[in-house]
Amino acid sequence: MNAPMKSRRYQDAESEMLDLDALFDRRPDEGIYRVDRSIYTDPAILALEIRHIFEGSWVFICHESQLPNPYDFITTSIGLRPIFVQRDGSGQINAFINACTHRGAQLCRTAQGNRKFHACTYHGWTFDAAGKAIWLQRTEQGYSESFSSDQVALEPVARVENYRGFVFGSLNPDVPSLAEHLxxxxxxxxxxxxxxxxxxxxxxxxxxxxxxxxxxxxxxxxxxxxxxxxxxxxxxxxxxxxxxxxxxxxxxxxxxxxxxxxxxxxxxxxxxxxxxxxxxxxxxxxxxxxxxxxxxxxxxxxxxxxxxxxxxxxxxxxxxxxxxxxxxxxxxxxxxxxxxxxxxxxxxxxxxxxxxxxxxxxxxxxxxxxxxxxxxxxxxxxxxxxxxxxxxxxxxxxxxxxxxxxxxxxxxxxxxxxxxxxxxxxxxxxxxxxxxxxxxxxxxxxxxxxxxxx
Amino acid sequence: MTMPLTFEAFQQLTGVIREQAIALDEQRWDDWQSFYTDDIVFWLPAWVDEHTLTSDPFNEVSMIYFAGKAALSDRVWRFISGTSPASTPLPRTSHLIGSDLVESFTGDHAVVNCRWHTTVVRNGRTWFYAGSCRYTLRLEAGNWRIAERYITLTNDQIETALDIYHL
The missing domain is CATH 3.90.380.10 (Naphthalene 1,2-dioxygenase Alpha Subunit; Chain A, domain 1)
Structure with a gap:
């Protein structure tokens, strides 16, 4: 019989096997601090870092001057996840995962640009600068009456805050305010x-x-x-x-x-x-x-x-x-x-x-x-x-x-x-x-x- | 005023460009510097987006911009000093120059456009840098010397280091 499927992602299984404390010899009062160098070379540690540091806390994403005008956008990433950052019509800076919610194709494909709408060239799905899906192909024929385009809005970067021009984002909504973090x-x-x-x-x-x-x-x-x-x-x-x-x-x-x-x-x-x-x-x-x-x-x-x-x-x-x-x-x-x-x-x-x-x-x-x-x-x-x-x-x-x-x-x-x-x-x-x-x-x-x- | 270009002049102009590239590969740094005028302007602009380069070195970022041979010599002095970890050991380089086109020629002044490709081998890695280069050359005491080098780098990202021995 097959083993039961693991219900948790493999990173969690990995992390349970890693004794993170054992990587450090911490005796600051004796003037000793050593770090095991596998922390730099172990791919299992990087997988955890991507998920829990880059995708789990505040990270710097851009400077506000990179988006001088309404509807300007830039593409960048949070860890390995591609994002685009855009100033909306009211001047607010938002950020979204740079992937169409249909099949995942990247929506913004240039380093920078200016546009009100993001139309995916693969199947035509179109989103506005607030991430709302405003046009999908043949919705009446393809989806049930209970379908709402809200179900396929772009995935927002959960938190975006600007501290004096420095824009930070967090994919994890459960983080303290940026000011508290800084x-x-x-x-x-x-x-x-x-x-x-x-x-x-x-x-x-x-x-x-x-x-x-x-x-x-x-x-x-x-x-x-x-x-x-x-x-x-x-x-x-x-x-x-x-x-x-x-x-x-x-x-x-x-x-x-x-x-x-x-x-x-x-x-x-x-x-x-x-x-x-x-x-x-x-x-x-x-x-x-x-x-x-x-x-x-x-x-x-x-x-x-x-x-x-x-x-x-x-x-x-x-x-x-x-x-x-x-x-x-x-x-x-x-x-x-x-x-x-x-x-x-x-x-x-x-x-x-x-x-x-x-x-x-x-x-x-x-x-x-x-x-x-x-x-x-x-x-x-x-x-x-x-x-x-x-x-x-x-x-x-x-x-x-x-x-x-x-x-x-x-x-x-x-x-x-x-x-x-x-x-x-x-x-x-x-x-x-x-x-x-x-x-x-x-x-x-x-x-x-x-x-x-x- | 543009003059008809003789085969001999063409050979001299492209010869200087090729000779200075060979001097880099052979690490003959004094020879390399001798191909440049004292007021050399050396400019490698940065990319703004996929197809736009910065165009104003006094208001926008360049990857390298300097004027004057002293700054050129500073660069050479640094990377052969043995105290620059990025250049100790120096990479092996192989410069390839091609598609040379003489854009203008006046007898004592010429502009030559070309493409360049440098294969770099260092510490077990092999990579390349490539781009275009516009040379402005001047006849000084009977020898063609490079007075301006405007270089573009086609690569998006620099691998560890980019110095004049790569260009």
């Missing part, structure tokens, strides 16, 4: 948003890069790896030095020896993390030209934070909002357990002088994107990490312990002064940022395996 991390977004009264825009020209490694390697790197720049980015630090003597050159923002500057690494809770330190050459940033205006509006301290301090924000699980060597959005998603797509958007004030704009572009292009002189070196290290993590025995554990024994739980003095709630903080290099990300990882993954819903 917590203190929102303060870093505020410090960006408040810089320009006319608002921010992503500049034309988005680029994507692939690296052959697990998605969490990017997350951890941009989430506050303050230990890698002097090594992985040594070559562009050298370029920066070469340029200092060159008259007229747009200078590179200096990030060498960041641990010798005034700075800290912060964790905000929910896996959100940040790193900041005083730039030695803030006058080389385009926004520095606005410092006087910002001081008048926001006071000296906040204006300094906006214009002169390197700020790296990582919003779990897929957004890096960087306002540092350049100002940009870096978002990323797993393609498979060993392949990750990173997409880069250069952020700019809608109104700025030509000189500021050019400086902004050249600083962005110099370091970031797969064609820059910084990103490729990160990508290469992620690939070398992924190679180093391969194999079936669990002997390989990453030692992610820097700054744990002398971390501060809760706010440090700077955060108290600024009124920013923190989960913890540490010195530059503090690997509690990774630990905090894995805390959120465990919370989401265990919530799933234990059957809880929130």
């Amino acid at each position: 917590g203190g991390a929102a303060e870093f977004i505020d410090m960006l948003f408040d810089q320009c009264p006319e608002g921010w825009t992503v500049l034309p020209g988005k680029t994507s890069s692939i690296y052959h490694g697990n998605w969490k390697l990017m997350l951890e790197n941009g989430g506050g790896d303050g230990l890698h720049p002097d090594y992985a980015h040594k070559s562009i630090l050298g370029v920066a030095n070469r340029k200092t003597e060159r008259a007229g050159a747009i200078q590179t923002m200096q990030i060498d020896k960041m641990h010798e500057k005034v700075g800290r690494q912060w964790t905000f809770g929910h896996g959100h993390t940040g790193i900041w330190f005083n730039f030695p050459n803030p006058e080389d940033r385009p926004i520095y030209q606005q410092k006087e205006r910002l001081t008048q509006t926001y006071g000296e301290t906040r204006a300094t934070w906006m214009t002169s301090i390197f700020r790296n924000l990582s919003v779990y699980p897929n957004l890096h909002m960087l306002d540092q060597m350049a100002t940009l959005i870096r978002t990323f998603r797993p393609i498979s357990v060993d392949k990750t797509e990173i997409t880069f958007y250069c952020l700019a004030p809608k109104v700025e002088s030509p000189a500021e704009r050019v400086r902004r572009l050249r600083q962005y292009e110099e370091f970031f994107m797969g064609s820059g002189m910084g990103t490729p070196d990160d990508n290469a290290e992620f690939e070398y990490c992924h190679e180093g993590a391969k194999g079936a025995s669990s002997a390989g554990k990453s030692f992610i312990s820097f700054g744990l024994h002398n971390r501060i739980v809760g706010q440090d003095e700077t955060a108290k002064t600024l009124g920013i709630p923190l989960e913890s903080s540490g010195l530059i290099g503090y690997e509690g940022c990774s630990m905090s990300q894995f805390d959120e990882w465990l919370r989401l993954m265990k919530r799933a395996t234990q059957g809880a819903t929130s």
